[in-house]
Amino acid sequence: MNKDLISTDKKKESIDTFNTTREKIISSDRRFSEKNDHLLFENIDLYDISKKIQTPFYLYSELEIIRNITEIKEAFKNYPNTKIFYASKACSLIKILEIVKDNEIFAEANSIYEIMKCIKSGFKGSEIIFNxxxxxxxxxxxxxxxxxxxxxxxxxxxxxxxxxxxxxxxxxxxxxxxxxxxxxxxxxxxxxxxxxxxxxxxxxxxxxxxxxxxxxxxxxxxxxxxxxxxxxxxxxxxxxxxxxxxxxxxxxxxxxxxxxxxxxxxxxxxxxxxxxxxxxxxxxxxxxxxxxxxxxxxxxxxxxxxxxxxxxxEPGRKIVSSAAVLLTTIYSEKIKTNYDDKFNILDIVNWKFIDAGYSILSDSLHFNWFFYLFNTKNIKDDYTLLTKIAGPLCDGGDYFHQGVYEEFFLLPKNTSLGDTLAFIDTGAYSIESQTIYNNRPRSAVALITKEGNIELIRREDTFDDIISYDIY
Ligand SMILES: Cc1ncc(COP(=O)(O)O)c(C=O)c1O
Incomplete structure (x- = not known):
């Protein structure tokens, strides 16, 4: 079969599969639902919340952490002599550690400050493993x-x-x-x-x-x-x-x-x-x-x-990965042409620029990870717009390399500047690996408590935070 046809077929298949998944997520995923075309996470309207807290920020669900811990406990219930140590490297925010502690499992640490954070969050030394x-x-x-x-x-x-x-x-x-x-x-x-x-x-x-x-x-x-x-x-x-x-x-x-x-x-x-x-x-x-x-x-x-x-x-990822979304705003867009070195047109690329690059969600560059991405205010329509998603950093590589179809993500056709997007399943190893590269602040983190309230559990870095380590 002709190469172009194969790629058209693959593209169509990727688009269809993605849209089926999107529909399943809003109809049957325990964390997500839809109201007035908006995406809801644990019943919180993600578009509305993204206009109240400045993006980019992560939003964790206490309930989902509890569900994940319960699932692991259940799995081992026939062997009561089991101890679960949460690998705190997956997310060591004090509030998250407190939730883990409240749910009666222990902690695993990989550095002295991780041990100190666990102790500060209420774990006794005798409840911590040091790796x-x-x-x-x-x-x-x-x-x-x-x-x-x-x-x-x-x-x-x-x-x-x-x-x-x-x-x-x-x-x-x-x-x-x-x-x-x-x-x-x-x-x-x-x-x-x-x-x-x-x-x-x-x-x-x-x-x-x-x-x-x-x-x-x-x-x-x-x-x-x-x-x-x-x-x-x-x-x-x-x-x-x-x-x-x-x-x-x-x-x-x-x-x-x-x-x-x-x-x-x-x-x-x-x-x-x-x-x-x-x-x-x-x-x-x-x-x-x-x-x-x-x-x-x-x-x-x-x-x-x-x-x-x-x-x-010592599970880490399993406890927090599904428990967070990253909310980020589209601030800029452009259409650019890819040429070969003789200026023959190879491709025309739609770019959307968001306020979260790999200093906020680093798995995307170092590990070439994939996360589903949705427009929080338009979750029902078919997603048909193929676009590359780039962050604000200076590096050419600061864009999300693994899309739905090759390097392209899918968004609804009417996506525009100011829309907020949600990367899902971003609760593990993300906040831990944020950097202040290009002197861009590490993000804030909010929590949906099990009662359904919103709490800020980490604020964004300020300029003073960023220069506070310098001695001058
Ligand atoms: C020694 C050790 N235990 C546990 C973990 C947690 O692994 P995971 O998050 O995949 O459960 C890690 C992760 O790197 C580790 O190095």
């Missing part, structure tokens, strides 16, 4: 003094520091050993953390590390830890990794005559960014895997071994 490939002596000292639930040791160097500190202070520290199970996953390459990865120690070194810990007077060995990566779209890598860690734990228990207290399977539960029947093996933004699938393979495998060991997990 990371580089922990300085002062970080470990703080963690140990705060009686952290488990420091997941990532190297012999780190273990030596823990020994030194606990001997000096004569206080106990709980540790687990992060091993690399050597399991690859069809997620984004930068999200793989258990295959040729920097984290964890080799399986063959685990026995030596256990022996060392057993001989340390103040260090308690809790168990083994893995985290195979983020947004793992299929079950196979989890199944393989759970078998590897359990086989190794069994072997170590036998050869060293010890009994581990816990086994930590990390995070990585995926969420769909593209809805429907896509192929997760080819595109990790599609997934149908849920918390029960994740729980079942862990519980089944653990029960073949022991029923008296504690299971720990």
């Amino acid at each position: 990371g490939v580089l922990k300085k002596k002062s970080d470990l000292e703080y963690a140990i003094k705060n009686n952290i639930y488990s420091i997941n040791v990532d190297s012999f160097y780190e273990l030596d520091l823990i020994e030194e500190i606990t001997n000096e202070l004569q206080i106990e520290a709980n540790v687990s050993i992060r091993i690399e199970p050597n399991v690859s996953s069809p997620t984004h390459p930068d999200c793989v953390t258990a295959y040729h990865a920097k984290a964890g120690i080799d399986l063959k070194d685990a026995e030596l590390m256990c022996k060392k810990i057993i001989n340390m007077p103040y260090v308690n060995l809790k168990g083994l830890h893995i985290h195979i990566g983020d947004q793992i779209p299929i079950i196979d890598p989890f199944s393989k990794a759970v078998k590897v860690i359990i086989d190794e734990a069994k072997r170590l228990e036998n050869s060293l005559n010890i009994k581990f207290k816990s086994i930590n399977l990390g995070g990585g539960i995926p969420v769909p960014y593209k809805y429907g029947q896509g192929n997760p093996l080819k595109d990790y933004l599609y997934t149908s895997l849920n918390s029960s699938d994740f729980a079942n393979i862990i519980i089944d495998e653990v029960l073949k071994w022991r029923d008296d060991i504690e299971i720990c997990i």
